[in-house]
Amino acid sequence: xxxxxxxxxxxxxxxxxxxxxxxxxxxxxxxxxxxxxxxxxxxxxxxxxxxxxxxxxxxxxxxxxxxxxxxxxxxxxxxxxxxxxxxxxxxxxxxxxxxxxxxxxxxxxxxxxxxxxxxxxxxxxxx
Numbered sequence: 001x002x003x004x005x006x007x008x009x010x011x012x013x014x015x016x017x018x019x020x021x022x023x024x025x026x027x028x029x030x031x032x033x034x035x036x037x038x039x040x041x042x043x044x045x046x047x048x049x050x051x052x053x054x055x056x057x058x059x060x061x062x063x064x065x066x067x068x069x070x071x072x073x074x075x076x077x078x079x080x081x082x083x084x085x086x087x088x089x090x091x092x093x094x095x096x097x098x099x100x101x102x103x104x105x106x107x108x109x110x111x112x113x114x115x116x117x118x119x120x121x122x123x124x125x126x127x
Contacts, residue, residue, distance in 0.1 A: 015061055043119040049118065050084055054112050057081060060101075066108060073104035084126075090125035098122055 043049040057077045064070040080097040083089050083124035098119045 016072055018098075040114055041116045043121045043125070046084070046089075049121055049125055050081075051054065052114075052118055053077070053081055056118065058103070059114060063108075063111065065110065067105060069104060069109070074127075076100050076104070089126045091122060094122045094126055095119060 011073065015071050040052075057074070058078055060067065060070070060074050064074065067073050076097050080094055080101070083093050098115060102112060102119060104114040105115060
């Protein structure tokens, strides 16, 4: 599997193949001097949280071929969307689901950066 054209920075593909843009290797050390994920604001309201989570779901769905276990990651994200649609979203459930999503996309810098502010905000917005 080659690195998808829309991925920048570091990408770990099948069988541990690593693809990297703008990398410098010296001896046994590698420096990545350009892969900075897009800064994402932490949602400040439940409505912003819902919007960012739905945007994440669309992003994950469009990048299925890049994700090692796409059915699990996308399915877990859908579970989180359903949980926050309830009258009283459970904080522990939302956080656990999003942490699971984060672990499923940790090799993709941009996707991991999209999940991180949601995990942080879930702890603040839900009870």
